Amino acid sequence: xxxxxxxxxxxxxxxxxxxxxxxxxxxxxxxxxxxxxxxxxxxxxxxxxxxxxxxxxxxxxxxxxxxxxxxxxxxxxxxxxxxxxxxxxxxxxxxxxxxxxxxxxxxxxxxxxxxxxxxxxxxxxxxxxxxxxxxxxxxx
Amino acid sequence: xxxxxxxxxxxxxxxxxxxxxxxxxxxxxxxxxxxxxxxxxxxxxxxxxxxxxxxxxxxxxxxxxxxxxxxxxxxxxxxxxxxxxxxxxxxxxxxxxxxxxxxxxxxxxxxxxxxxxxxxxxxxxxxxxxxxxxxxxxxx
Numbered sequence: 001x002x003x004x005x006x007x008x009x010x011x012x013x014x015x016x017x018x019x020x021x022x023x024x025x026x027x028x029x030x031x032x033x034x035x036x037x038x039x040x041x042x043x044x045x046x047x048x049x050x051x052x053x054x055x056x057x058x059x060x061x062x063x064x065x066x067x068x069x070x071x072x073x074x075x076x077x078x079x080x081x082x083x084x085x086x087x088x089x090x091x092x093x094x095x096x097x098x099x100x101x102x103x104x105x106x107x108x109x110x111x112x113x114x115x116x117x118x119x120x121x122x123x124x125x126x127x128x129x130x131x132x133x134x135x136x137x138x139x140x
Numbered sequence: 141x142x143x144x145x146x147x148x149x150x151x152x153x154x155x156x157x158x159x160x161x162x163x164x165x166x167x168x169x170x171x172x173x174x175x176x177x178x179x180x181x182x183x184x185x186x187x188x189x190x191x192x193x194x195x196x197x198x199x200x201x202x203x204x205x206x207x208x209x210x211x212x213x214x215x216x217x218x219x220x221x222x223x224x225x226x227x228x229x230x231x232x233x234x235x236x237x238x239x240x241x242x243x244x245x246x247x248x249x250x251x252x253x254x255x256x257x258x259x260x261x262x263x264x265x266x267x268x269x270x271x272x273x274x275x276x277x278x279x280x
Contacts, residue, residue, distance in 0.1 A: 001141060001142070001143055001144075001223055001226065001227075001229055001256065001259070002141070002142055002144075002226070002227045002228070002229060002230075003141055003229050003230055004141075004142075005231075007141075007230075008230040008231055011230070011248060015246075015248065075251065076255075079141075083141055086141065086142070087141075087142040088142070089141055089142060089143050090142075090143055090147075090148040090151070091145075091148055105273065105274070106155075106271070106273075107155075107266075107270055107271035107272075108151060108155065108271045111215060111262075111263060111266050111270070111271065112263075114262055115259045115260070115262040115263045116141065116259065117262075118258040118259055118261070118262035119141070119255045119256065119258055119259040119262075120255070121258070122251075122254055122255040122257075122258035122259075123251060123252075123255045126247075126251050130247055130251070131246070131247035131248045131251065132247075133245065133246075134245070
């Protein structure tokens, strides 16, 4: 079972950004740290900004910052936002999937949906503040 | 969030095999039905047999059958078995992953593991009997 790379790096970026809420993080800085293309990182930041998690400011001293306190950001909500354009758990749960030959008689789909909800609910028990990298630790 | 294709097709094969516990299903029959290569399907059947879920018999009237009653097979256990060789939820949870630069200080990994456990626990509330395709429905 795998989250999209988009979510994986989105979470890492947020852990880092949450480590120092007082300053902006440039796309270049985050991209370099994770060995990602700036283009990819920019798309992640854009999604998080559209979802109201990050705010971005151009220019010197600008960059991406948390739009709301880390303690108010539930991890399940963050993952749901980042996964939005990703694949479903199985082919038939992916948006735009072909009609299934056993649709309406399949007992699996609803159970996978409930399991996914349980996954997100468990993540929702924590907030971004719980996984922020402590500034001192970042500098090690 | 996505299960491996191995798991996706493994579940579909089991739903079909459980629809008629009285007969064996050949790899060719299942592969044709799902539009998969026989090689791929044979690997799935092999894994399920190794895990004690299917028994296989060669020759006429042979094929793959459930090794135990469908009502005793918890879906979480089935998915865990099928996912075994798959990727972890994120890069750093994948077997053989490179050492993480924040290992020991990362609060995300343990939370993802707990969420995955909640996912499997929810699936474990159902058995293969709950998702078996009814024989009559199979024939439609």
